[in-house]
Amino acid sequence: xxxxxxxxxxxxxxxxxxxxxxxxxxxxxxxxxxxxxxxxxxxxxxxxxxxxxxxxxxxxxxxxxxxxxxxxxxxxxxxxxxxxxxxxxxxxxxxxxxxxxxxxxxxxxxxxxxxxxxxxxxxxxxxxxxxxxxxxxxxxxxxxxxxxxxxxxxxxxxxxxxxxxxxxxxxxxxxxxxxxxxxxxxxxxxxxxxxxxxxxxxxxxxxxx
Amino acid sequence: xxxxxxxxxxxxxxxxxxxxxxxxxxxxxxxxxxxxxxxxxxxxxxxxxxxxxxxxxxxxxxxxxxxxxxxxxxxxxxxxxxxxxxxxxxxxxxxxxxxxxxxxxxxxxxxxxxxxxxxxxxxxxxxxxxxxxxxxxxxxxxxxxxxxxxxxxxxxxxxxxxxxxxxxxxxxxxxxxxxxxxxxxxxxxxxxxxxxxxxxxxxxxxxxx
Numbered sequence: 001x002x003x004x005x006x007x008x009x010x011x012x013x014x015x016x017x018x019x020x021x022x023x024x025x026x027x028x029x030x031x032x033x034x035x036x037x038x039x040x041x042x043x044x045x046x047x048x049x050x051x052x053x054x055x056x057x058x059x060x061x062x063x064x065x066x067x068x069x070x071x072x073x074x075x076x077x078x079x080x081x082x083x084x085x086x087x088x089x090x091x092x093x094x095x096x097x098x099x100x101x102x103x104x105x106x107x108x109x110x111x112x113x114x115x116x117x118x119x120x121x122x123x124x125x126x127x128x129x130x131x132x133x134x135x136x137x138x139x140x141x142x143x144x145x146x147x148x149x150x151x152x153x154x155x156x157x158x159x160x161x162x163x164x165x166x167x168x169x170x171x172x173x174x175x176x177x178x179x180x181x182x183x184x185x186x187x188x189x190x191x192x193x194x195x196x197x198x199x200x201x202x203x204x205x206x207x208x209x
Numbered sequence: 210x211x212x213x214x215x216x217x218x219x220x221x222x223x224x225x226x227x228x229x230x231x232x233x234x235x236x237x238x239x240x241x242x243x244x245x246x247x248x249x250x251x252x253x254x255x256x257x258x259x260x261x262x263x264x265x266x267x268x269x270x271x272x273x274x275x276x277x278x279x280x281x282x283x284x285x286x287x288x289x290x291x292x293x294x295x296x297x298x299x300x301x302x303x304x305x306x307x308x309x310x311x312x313x314x315x316x317x318x319x320x321x322x323x324x325x326x327x328x329x330x331x332x333x334x335x336x337x338x339x340x341x342x343x344x345x346x347x348x349x350x351x352x353x354x355x356x357x358x359x360x361x362x363x364x365x366x367x368x369x370x371x372x373x374x375x376x377x378x379x380x381x382x383x384x385x386x387x388x389x390x391x392x393x394x395x396x397x398x399x400x401x402x403x404x405x406x407x408x409x410x411x412x413x414x415x416x417x418x
Contacts, residue, residue: 009213009215017277151371165359165360166333
C-alpha cells in the first residue's frame with residue numbers, strides 16, 4: 001500500500017477527512033512535526049554561505065544536520081502511527097466467543113496498546129526536540145526568513161500537544177498501570193515548560209520582524 | 210508547474226526544507242489549517258449515521274459542509290501564498306537604474322505587498338474559523354474519535370499564529386500606513402481571545418479521553 005508520505009498533499013488531506021480510521025490525528029501530528037523540522041532546515045539553508053552570517057556558519061551546519069535527521073524520524077512516524085493503529089484495530093477484531101479467545105484477544109490488545117502508547121510518546125519527544133531546534137533558528141538565523149522559524153515553533157508545538165492526546169487515550173486503556181503511569185510521567189516531563197518555551201520563541205521571532 | 214497540493218507529502222517537505230524561497234511558512238500555515246478542517250470533517254464523518262449520535266446528526270451535517278468548504282479554501286491558500294511571494298520576488302527583481310525604473314519598481318512592490326498582506330490575513334481568518342468549527346466537533350462529536358478534534362484545534366491554532374507572522378512582515382513594509390494599520394486591526398480582532406479559545410477546546414477534548 002502506498003505510504004502517506006508518497007501520496008499527494010491533497011490526497012493525504014482527503015484521507016484525513018474521510019471516515020477511514022487512518023490516517024488520523026496521530027499522523028497529522030507527525031506531519032506537523034516534520035513541517036517544523038523542514039522549516040528550521042529552510043532557515044539554516046538560507047543562512048549558510050551568507051557572509052553576513054559567517055559567524056554562525058558552523059552552528060547552522062550542526063542545526064541543519066539535526067533538523068534533517070529529525071525530519072526523517074518524524075516522516076517515519078507518519079507511517080508508524082497508521083501501522084500501530086491498524087494493528088490495534090486488527091486485535092479488536094479478533095474472535096471473542098470462547099473464554100480462551102477472549103483471553104487471547106485481551107492479551108493481544110494490551111500488547112499492542114503499549115506500542116500505541118509508545119509511538120505517540122516518541123512523536124511528542126521528537127516535536128519537543130523540534131521546538132528546541134526552532135529556538136536556535138529564531139535566535140541566529142537569517143533575519144530575512146526568520147518568520148519561518150516562528151512557523152516552525154508553532155507547528156512543532158501543535159504536533160506535540162496533538163501527539164500527547166494519543167498518549168493519554170492509549171495509556172488510559174492499559175491494564176499494566178505501572179507501565180502506563182511511567183509513560184505519563186515521561187510525557188509530563190516532555191511537556192513541562194513547553195507552553196512558555198513555544199510562546200517565548202514565537203515572541204523572539206515577532207520582535208525581529 | 211505542479212501545484213504543492215499535487216506533490217507528495219515528502220516532496221512538499223523537501224521543498225519546504227530547501228533554500229528555495231517557496232514554499233515557505235505561509236504555505237505551511239495553510240497546510241496546517243487544511244489539516245485542521247480535514248480532522249473536523251473526519252470527526253463529523255465518524256459521527257454521522259451512528260444511532261448513538263442521532264440527536265446531533267443535523268448539526269454534524271452542517272458542520273461537515275462548513276469544514277469541507279473551509280478545507281477547499283485553505284488548500285487554495287497553499288498556492289495563493291506561493292503565487293504572491295513569487296510575484297513579490299519578481300517585483301524586487303525589476304530594473305532600478307534610472308529614476309523612472311526605481312519609481313516604477315517601488316510602486317509595483319507596494320501594490321504586491323498589499324496583496325501579500327491580504328493573503329496571510331485571509332489564511333489567519335480561515336484558521337480562526339477552523340478553530341471555531343473544531344469546538345463543535347469537540348463538544349458534540351463521536352467520543353471514539355474526539356482526540357482528532359483536539360488535533361484539529363491545535364493545527365488551526367498553529368496555522369493562525371503562523372499566518373499572522375506573514376501579515377506582520379508585509380504590513381511593516383507598506384508605505385500606505387492607513388491600509389497597513391487597518392489590516393493589523395483586522396488581524397488583532399481575529400486573534401483576540403484565540404489563545405484562550407484554543408486551550409479551552411483542547412481541555413474539552415482532554416477531559417473526554
